[in-house]
Amino acid sequence: MTDDDSEVQDFRKAVAGALEGLWPSAVNAEQPDVVKLAEVAAQQGWYQLGEAAAADYLVAAVRELGRRACPLPLADAYVAAMLLPEHAAAIGDGELRPVVIDGAGADSVVDDAGTATHGVLVDQTAGTVSLHPLTSAVELTGLAAPTLRKITLGDAVHSRALAGEDAERMVAVLRLATAARAIAAAGRAHELAVQHALTRHQFGKAIGAFGAVQQRVASCQIEVSASEALIDEAVGAMTVDRPDAGIAAALAARHARTAAQRIMAGAQHTLGAVGFFDEHEAAWLFRRVHTDLSHLGSGALDDRRRDGVADRLLAGESLPDFHLGERAETFRGEVRALLARFRRPDPDPAAGVLGEYDVEALRDEMARQSLFALNWPAEHGGKEVSIEEQVVLHEEMKYAGGPVDRAMSATMLIGHSLLRHGTPAQKSQFLPLLHAGRMAFCLGYSEPEAGSDLASLRTRAVRDGDDWVIDGQKLWTTRGNTASHVWLAVRTDPDAQPRHAGITIFLVPMDTPGITVQNHTALSGEISCTVFYDGVRVPDSCRVGELHGGWRVITDALTAERVVMGGVAATLRRHFDEAVGELRARVAEGGAVDALDRDRIAWGAARLQAARALVLRATRIMGGSASGVEARIAGPMAAVLSGDLAEELGRICLDVLGPSAALAGRYEAAIRLAPMYVIGGGTNDIQRGIIARGLGLPRE
Structure with a gap:
């Protein structure tokens, strides 16, 4: 299962509910109640996820912790239960709260929210894993909140051989959990920035109306969504123990390493001075994000989280x-x-x-x-697929x-629109060509004053008896020089409001008198064309869909x-x-x-x-x-x-x-x-x- 499954989502909501009265926001990172935090984790069964091999539930919990800038080492407990199954019950009960240390040193700096009681020392060179009690812990002031701790380990109370596949799985779990926590923390900061952009007014308007803010917010949203999707895919691979789970987790970690920084920076820029002070969540989320990124970075003290x-x-x-x-x-x-x-x-x-x-x-x-x-209807020779x-x-x-690129583009971009909006005669003429992959068409959309803003197009079609007379100009018409027909968007009602209401679609033969094609060579080497329409007369039978209803036809084509x-x-x-x-x-x-x-x-x-x-x-x-x-x-x-x-x-x-x-x-x-x-x-x-x-x- 992934974080999209209902049971995992219910578990995540339960984690959020349990944290609400204990660690409701990132501000609580300044003075955490670590004793109560560990108790709640044990009572709620969070430490038992490793014994159950529930990677999807682990990531769901870590995401909620990340939103609150809480570095409770659940992934360490998960890995420890996997590596030391003899102690899984004690870990699950919270009696033994481990932090994983990848290396041979007895003194290590750990990011454990101050909760660890034991260290699990993983020596990949020697091929061993051992359990040690903490004999001392010293808080280290710096970027992290809660602070990092320098811990000293006592003598081993248990040791066993480390299997290669266990080491691989350990690294994947720790990488993925750190990535998920960093993205969740950055994502929370992004949410706060969006809210701020809606309520903060400058120069007489909400700052979210400014183009620069919109571009930045949208970019951050893309980074959040892309990272979450990548993490979900890695969780799916890990949950079913696919052979590629290791590289999937590594890719998620590498993406998070850059994306989380971009998201956090964008959020801080949008929040401005508001997010720069400790009263605001963003200041503490900033600390959490960058601390996690230090674990994912190439300069990390150990190799457990590097990609x-x-x-x-x-x-x-x-x-x-x-x-x-x-x-x-x-x-x-x-x-x-x-x-x-x-x-x-x-x-x-x-x-x-x-x-x-x-x-x-x-x-x-x-x-x-x-x-x-x-997915065409059976009467038109369709093949039903998912x-x-x-x-x-x-x-x-x-x-x-792309050996049959043009044929696939034709059927995807106009096939379904013809099925939905075409007349029986149009379907009879064009669907067999599309079905055979032999429909050579081009799109007549863009104009000198209508590129991305297609609703502002000016090429006009005026009714003249049973015909239409088309005048105008289209730009960047790829393959216009070799097309047999053009899928042409024109304005048939110049006074319609809103603007897109007066547009109609025609499917016009390119050899119709009055059409002139001028070739241009693009940077890519492709031929793209300017097409002039001067008194082009076409019958109403070329119209696709309802009069003035072209926007719906265009929308269907763009699906x-x-x-x-x-x-x-x-x-x-x-x-x-x-x-x-x-x-x-x-x-x-x-x-x-x-x-x-x-x-x-x-x-x-x-x-x-x-x-x-x-x-x-x-x-x-x-x-x-x-x-x-x-x-x-x-x-x-x-x-x-x-x-x-x-x-x-x-x-x-x-x-x-x-x-x-x-x-x-x-x-x-x-x-x-x-x-x-x-x-x-x-x-x-x-x-x-x-x-x-x-x-x-x-x-x-």
């Missing part, structure tokens, strides 16, 4: 796949087999060019299997290099965006995997990857995995019946993170591979394409504004 992501990847491990259920994973295998069947040998592996596919044969087979008609299977198909096709976002992440994963492959080859030949490049790799891997987790969460939310804040902002958050990631990964490839990555091939092409992921479909700045308003901030 080690780059070492794992360079040693041959891969980014974990998200297991989407037996049915979806079976389908994934079928899609991979299909691609392998139609793949031709790579003509030039040294150039880093993807192997070519027999595209026509692949297209025909996909049409035969109705893979371009997912949301997860849709994600799988798009991910695998994108990872393969496919949730699957498209997964394709962006899959494309980036292919680039990243191959960059790591080149570095592995360099190491195998005796070369080195320095510490800075290793950290770049680790961050890129964590960011990519976080984007994939957030896209999957958004896909499930948007594909279901969810409502509320999360449903409103899930899609924009995933889109922003994916777009930003494209630029970030491109820079990482250039940094770690050097000038060879700037030569003609995959990496330089990817970095040239990256800005389009930030611009296309509504710029990331606009998307962050949508996120901010979804959180309740007012319009600027």
Whole structure:
């Protein structure tokens, strides 16, 4: 189970309720009642989670502790019960309250909220684990609150051999718990900042109406949601004891290391002077976040919480796949087999060019299997699949290099809209083409004065008998030079209010007289077009949906965006995997990857995995019946993170591979394409504004 499951959520609420009268907020970190805290933990069964191997419940509890800046070492108790099962009962009763020390030293600095009675000394070099009573503890003043303590251990009262898999599991649990606590503390600070942005007035308005504040708040929300999604995925892997649970936890820890700092800094900037004083929770959350980050950082005194992501990847491990259920994973295998069947040998592996596919044969087979008609009605030859299977198909096709990209875009972006809004004649004409993967279309949306603000478009269609006459101009029409039809948004009621109420959609042949196409070469090398419409006469039969009802048609077409976002992440994963492959080859030949490049790799891997987790969460939310804040902002958050990631990964490839990555091939092409992921479909700045308003901030 993950933190989304009802039983785990009920447990988390119980932890919050128990803490409410004891440690209600981070301010209590200044003078904690550690005796009472330990008693409550024992009474509530929090120390028993290790004996039950309930990693999902552990993380749920740690998240509530983090929101209150409380470093009660529950993860240490969990690990101690796992390593020393003979003492699990005493740990569960709170009679023995351990803190785990990874190393051979008897004197250690610990972050235990002042509750520990024993130390569990893990010596991975000697392959032993031993239990020691604390003989002394000295508080150390500094950043942490409660203070760190320097403890001295007595003689061992129990010792046993340490199995390699136990050491791996120990590290994963401690990393994940520290990451979850840091993100929870930072997330609480972010909540306080959002509340402050709604109530604090400057210059005659709430500060949340200022664009700079909205951008910052939205960015912090993305960091919180991405980290939580990544932690949840790691918890899921750990709960079912998957082989990739270790790297999943390592990725969550590496992401938290940067994200928590960004969230906390953003919250402090929004709170301003209010959050700078000890009367406010934020000051104590700040201490907790940065103390936890010191445990996750590369300069930590022990290795138990450091991520080690780059070492794992360079040693041959891969980014974990998200297991989407037996049915979806079976389908994934079928899609991979299909691609392998139609793949031709790579003509030039040294150039880093993807192997070519027999595209026509692949297209025909996909049409035969109705893979371009997912979830269409049976009468139109549809194939019923789950949301997860849709994600799988798009991910695998994108990872393969998009051999039938245009066909998939057509069916996703206009297929479902035609099914819902098209006339019988339109369905009869276009659905067979879409089903066969042979609909060559382009989108006629953007204009000189209507990019992200599509509702302000000016291209007009005026009724003339049974026809419409269209005049205007569209920009950045990708594939307009090779399309047979354009999915065209025009204004049919110039006086309609609100603005989007007067828009209508037409599906127009590109060879209609009056259409002029002007080609432009984009930074990416693609051809994108300016298309002029001068007295273009089309019959009313080209209209899709109700007159002035185009906004609903557009919205339906954009529902496919949730699957498209997964394709962006899959494309980036292919680039990243191959960059790591080149570095592995360099190491195998005796070369080195320095510490800075290793950290770049680790961050890129964590960011990519976080984007994939957030896209999957958004896909499930948007594909279901969810409502509320999360449903409103899930899609924009995933889109922003994916777009930003494209630029970030491109820079990482250039940094770690050097000038060879700037030569003609995959990496330089990817970095040239990256800005389009930030611009296309509504710029990331606009998307962050949508996120901010979804959180309740007012319009600027």
